[in-house]
Amino acid sequence: MNTFGRNFRCTTFGESHGKAVGVVVDGCPPGINLTEADIQPYLDRRRPGKSPLASARQEADRVEILSGTFEGRTTGAPIALIARNRDVRSEDYDALRDIFRPGHADYTWQAKYGLRDHRGGGRSSGRETLARVAAGAVAVRCLAPHGIAIRGRVVSVHGATEPGAMEAEIRAARDAGDSVGGIVEVTATGCPPGLGDPVFGKLDAAIAGAMMGIGAVKGVEIGEGFAAAGLFGSEMNDSIGKAGFTTNHAGGVLGGISTGQDIVVRLAVKPTPSIRRVQRTIDLAGAERGISVEGRHDPCIAPRVVPVAECMLALVILDAMLEQAKYRGFGGE
Amino acid sequence: MNTFGRNFRCTTFGESHGKAVGVVVDGCPPGINLTEADIQPYLDRRRPGKSPLASARQEADRVEILSGTFEGRTTGAPIALIARNRDVRSEDYDALRDIFRPGHADYTWQAKYGLRDHRGGGRSSGRETLARVAAGAVAVRCLAPHGIAIRGRVVSVHGATEPGAMEAEIRAARDAGDSVGGIVEVTATGCPPGLGDPVFGKLDAAIAGAMMGIGAVKGVEIGEGFAAAGLFGSEMNDSIGKAGFTTNHAGGVLGGISTGQDIVVRLAVKPTPSIRRVQRTIDLAGAERGISVEGRHDPCIAPRVVPVAECMLALVILDAMLEQAKYRGFGGE
Amino acid sequence: MNTFGRNFRCTTFGESHGKAVGVVVDGCPPGINLTEADIQPYLDRRRPGKSPLASARQEADRVEILSGTFEGRTTGAPIALIARNRDVRSEDYDALRDIFRPGHADYTWQAKYGLRDHRGGGRSSGRETLARVAAGAVAVRCLAPHGIAIRGRVVSVHGATEPGAMEAEIRAARDAGDSVGGIVEVTATGCPPGLGDPVFGKLDAAIAGAMMGIGAVKGVEIGEGFAAAGLFGSEMNDSIGKAGFTTNHAGGVLGGISTGQDIVVRLAVKPTPSIRRVQRTIDLAGAERGISVEGRHDPCIAPRVVPVAECMLALVILDAMLEQAKYRGFGGE
Amino acid sequence: MNTFGRNFRCTTFGESHGKAVGVVVDGCPPGINLTEADIQPYLDRRRPGKSPLASARQEADRVEILSGTFEGRTTGAPIALIARNRDVRSEDYDALRDIFRPGHADYTWQAKYGLRDHRGGGRSSGRETLARVAAGAVAVRCLAPHGIAIRGRVVSVHGATEPGAMEAEIRAARDAGDSVGGIVEVTATGCPPGLGDPVFGKLDAAIAGAMMGIGAVKGVEIGEGFAAAGLFGSEMNDSIGKAGFTTNHAGGVLGGISTGQDIVVRLAVKPTPSIRRVQRTIDLAGAERGISVEGRHDPCIAPRVVPVAECMLALVILDAMLEQAKYRGFGGE
Numbered sequence A, B, C, D: 001m002n003t004f005g006r007n008f009r010c011t012t013f014g015e016s017h018g019k020a021v022g023v024v025v026d027g028c029p030p031g032i033n034l035t036e037a038d039i040q041p042y043l044d045r046r047r048p049g050k051s052p053l054a055s056a057r058q059e060a061d062r063v064e065i066l067s068g069t070f071e072g073r074t075t076g077a078p079i080a081l082i083a084r085n086r087d088v089r090s091e092d093y094d095a096l097r098d099i100f101r102p103g104h105a106d107y108t109w110q111a112k113y114g115l116r117d118h119r120g121g122g123r124s125s126g127r128e129t130l131a132r133v134a135a136g137a138v139a140v141r142c143l144a145p146h147g148i149a150i151r152g153r154v155v156s157v158h159g160a161t162e163p164g165a166m167e168a169e170i171r172a173a174r175d176a177g178d179s180v181g182g183i184v185e186v187t188a189t190g191c192p193p194g195l196g197d198p199v200f201g202k203l204d205a206a207i208a209g210a211m212m213g214i215g216a217v218k219g220v221e222i223g224e225g226f227a228a229a230g231l232f233g234s235e236m237n238d239s240i241g242k243a244g245f246t247t248n249h250a251g252g253v254l255g256g257i258s259t260g261q262d263i264v265v266r267l268a269v270k271p272t273p274s275i276r277r278v279q280r281t282i283d284l285a286g287a288e289r290g291i292s293v294e295g296r297h298d299p300c301i302a303p304r305v306v307p308v309a310e311c312m313l314a315l316v317i318l319d320a321m322l323e324q325a326k327y328r329g330f331g332g333e
Helices: A036-045 A090-096 A106-113 A119-124 A126-146 A162-175 A205-212 A226-232 A302-330 B038-044 B090-096 B107-113 B119-124 B126-146 B164-173 B205-212 B225-230 B304-330 C038-045 C088-095 C106-112 C118-124 C125-148 C163-175 C203-214 C223-230 C302-330 D034-048 D090-097 D106-113 D117-125 D128-144 D163-175 D201-211 D225-228 D300-332
Strands: A009-013 A020-026 A079-084 A151-155 A182-189 A219-220 A263-269 A277-283 A286-289 B007-013 B020-026 B079-084 B149-156 B182-189 B216-224 B263-269 B280-284 B288-290 C009-013 C020-026 C080-083 C149-157 C182-189 C217-224 C263-269 C277-283 C288-291 D009-013 D020-025 D077-082 D150-157 D182-189 D217-222 D263-269 D279-283 D289-290
Touching: A009 A126, A009 C080, A009 D020, A020 A126, A020 D009, A036 A126, A036 A302, A079 A126, A090 C288, A106 A119, A106 B164, A106 B280, A106 D128, A119 A126, A119 A151, A119 C106, A126 A151, A126 A302, A182 A302, A205 A263, A205 A302, A205 B205, A205 B216, A219 A226, A219 B225, A219 C217, A226 B182, A226 B216, A263 B225, A302 C302, B007 B107, B007 B126, B020 B126, B020 C009, B038 B126, B038 B205, B038 B304, B079 B126, B079 D020, B090 B119, B107 B119, B119 B126, B119 C223, B126 B149, B126 B304, B149 B164, B149 B304, B149 C302, B149 D077, B164 B216, B164 B288, B164 C263, B205 B216, B205 B263, B205 B304, B216 B225, B216 D117, B225 D077, B263 B304, B304 D300, C038 C302, C088 C118, C106 C118, C106 C163, C106 D150, C118 C125, C125 C302, C125 D279, C149 C163, C149 C302, C182 C302, C203 C217, C203 C263, C203 C302, C203 D201, C203 D217, C217 D201, C217 D225, C223 D182, C223 D217, C223 D263, C263 C302, C263 D225, D009 D128, D020 D128, D034 D128, D077 D128, D106 D117, D117 D128, D128 D150, D128 D300, D150 D163, D201 D217, D201 D263, D201 D300, D217 D225
Parallel strands: none
Antiparallel strands: A009 A020, A020 A079, A151 A182, A182 A263, A219 A263, A219 B216, A277 A286, B007 B020, B020 B079, B149 B182, B182 B263, B216 B263, B280 B288, C009 C020, C020 C080, C149 C182, C182 C263, C217 C263, C217 D217, C277 C288, D009 D020, D020 D077, D150 D182, D182 D263, D217 D263, D279 D289
């Protein structure tokens, strides 16, 4: 299932070391101004190789709109976006052809399909998120006239919560040939109340599915999240006054439907599984092996998860906006 | 969207104080032995009124199979299951007709639809989960011959982790006219490797969406979950030996696909929003009001989330089993 | 797949001789006035036993709304509709338990599922259309305020096109222990231009799928239909003037999108497969057998297809209306 | 809705005069041998400019596989296929920017979206079928090892049924600046019994929807089709003997499920709407205009519908095969 969304449907394709990665966006409203210049900045934010602490892979990642716009505006037809892969050093991965990297999808993919494109993780590579970010940038463009904006940030790395301390944690892990996890928070502002579709299309359920579907994410929470388990009802409930809700412990969602307050989501990002430190694993033949994953890898993937999480949240919210618009557009009696 | 699942599709219906709640299960494999006796025990586990600490609402909740079986076996046709509502004291709710209970879906539902069945929360009531549990019981029945079993339990209440202490927390909250949250853990054993469908149908993404879609759930994590954010890669990665994975920090899912190990999920359950303590809110006209929610309410909803979470996990796993079976059944070249 | 529609989703259930047939309608706009009295007349039109020429099965077919309305209006929650089966003479069918009736789904159902509810055709019975008609009546109710109306009629029976001649054909077939086919035409008036969704959700494609999905239908055509194969382009094309299209050879759909003219659909209905005349067939063991299908059967099913076809057209059009409303409700820039 | 299929999901994109047309195939079984050489012949068959009677547009239409295969085999990942547009003479269409061609989607598209890419019909162009054919070629490749083959042909043109007479009809129409319709028949051989999914996923319903979704198709029939309306039941029903069905009036489908016999489908193709003869129409401002559509157009589109119809039938059948494989793969008790 490589399609996301019911109304604004994004179908991604492409492998880390194939010819291209891309996405077809189906269901985009017509008449939206859209050119490559609206999308490229999101790809640039997501791109590796921008920091000494991040992966050194250098790719231009130039997005090309193949269809769905005419004279700079969307037409209602599907929008195909692709970025050709360029910096493909597949030979770096030859040693990994027959071995399962711990913490990666190598073992499970092999179990599922019986074969796999091992080069850079193939389809399970983080590079696939380029396509999500491209689609998300289109969603962001559609949401902007409605006053909806989305911002994410890293709020902790290996327990540290201050920027300098977080950077130090990453540096220390890298120097030790290891990696560290972190927590990302994403907030959407400007959402109207009423988004989300009970009972299985709840806004928070859609958000949780979208976020957990990002590689390396092992937990999702909304509003107070896991802290809610330690609260009294009188602490958790958000009172309502004439001016609206007085607090936002709920994180902008009640009963699966947006309240109109900020939607606040946090993701637990596991440490990058590719580490230089030797780990125990097996190969395709079942023989036990030691493995040290060399190559260009971010010691902490949390910063690069930020734009992806923002874009997934944009996709979920736009999808809910379109769903809700259906009934407004239809009218009642 | 009242349908869950792609292959084993469950469409629920019914309001807390309407005529009935029920579910239509579409896509159940034919030839499975199934009678009401397979489903009723799950409804009994979920039912309120079984403990002095739980809601006093007494309902027989007798499930009736309306279609889809013949001579005690499933036929491949849709299975309709209903339970009539009996203990309907709608007049208890008359006072709530025009007022938004804090922490409930009253406000958001009104904002979305412009009208709502206020009686007992209507469609947003926890009573809807009866239908999920009925469908989940069918899923459990289908999974059993494959050696897959699912068990859940409450692992903490308001910070307490021992049974006696948890019960004391609930009792104290009830006596204070308040409520408390908790954490539920659900584990699936016996799953084969290969379940889950990249990239947007990942097993963990489906689980997260399913769990966050349960009312009162504010967080979902798998394996190490949020703790992973504080680990090194060398701690988080599960090594593989000849006998398989040596640890299960991943919680049974790598790259969105099952590893064959136990699938371990934890949910953060917020405190029951209905409390006797007075809260501030507004009514339909926008006037500020105080509200004390009387009536029959569990001071901690976590215990009753357990069977619901089990059933949702069963539904996700069965759906993935059927998806995976498709390719096994088709065969290759 | 027992669900029809993307926006107005109808999931039907029930067998001919089971406990009940019914439908869950998910996605109905809120605030529509709806009671059983809006639905019952459609069930009455569809019901057998109203004419000496039709099946003698007598059923009250009382529809009951189980959920989704409150104080006489739809709430946006799923609407469950059921009708209990009453006149169940299953023993009439005992002789058919192990034999495949020619022209029926008996053989193919057995091949697909390995077992089947043989009583009255089980799930493949025309009785399932009761559920479609119930859902269609809700759709008709939703379309009415938009000025959209749908009417069907039998336009030929066994080649005859005049009412008296058609009736004579049916009578003659019945007396001969045989049956005859016919053609049904359904027309929707008042549809706005713009309905239908390229390229795989075209209005005419959806109509064709909906109509061919009615049992006994072997052909579907729109506008000139098969006659178009014998025309020149200059005859087929509809000119456009200041007042709109001057002709309607297209049948109200161009490029898969409604033109605003009447939508005109014709269906070829095969002769009722159940006939008294002896036919050759085999039983479950593969032995050759002769079969004479006794019992209550319409010698021409076309008249009873009319309300079903009307209702399917209503479902398709409402679904397209909701899809189109999505973009109108979302607005542009 | 630019996605076709539930299990083998094809999402097409691209406009007649945009950068490229293409398709993403999601759900292809892994391990199938597949290279461009398997697909290109289908594109070549569909390509215009091969006959003096057909459109003179010359395009290489080279297909490129962008993803989803590794070392010549499918991996289970989405297969993106594109063909760049080359022979783009957009200026030919400048005169059509503000005018609605009779019989085309110009008027309805404008009504739906409020804007349109007028160049060559944009998204509503027959060029979109290139993408369907590419996807269909992959489906054909998947079906081949199962012994399933699909063949289509033109069976009549403007009433003529002999090859020479058909060609004469086309020639005469072309010389008159006009066009003619025809009938296409497509047959699938080798299908197992049991394909198709009651009640809304019937094989014939899926076929009808797929075929009516091809531009210019105004009617679809299966087996006896419209002729069934003139038959007795004793003529229409296919008897069954020890060796199987003795006739195939049903066209290979009973009760929506395949019988194992040939599946026989016929399509009514309307005359090409683009004709040189002057027609009456209006422009965007509503002023009445005469229009003579110059340029490269097939005077009869039926021959070019043949490979498209074959490919759509392949897609429907493969989708049903995968659906059926699900239950076989899952196993019973």
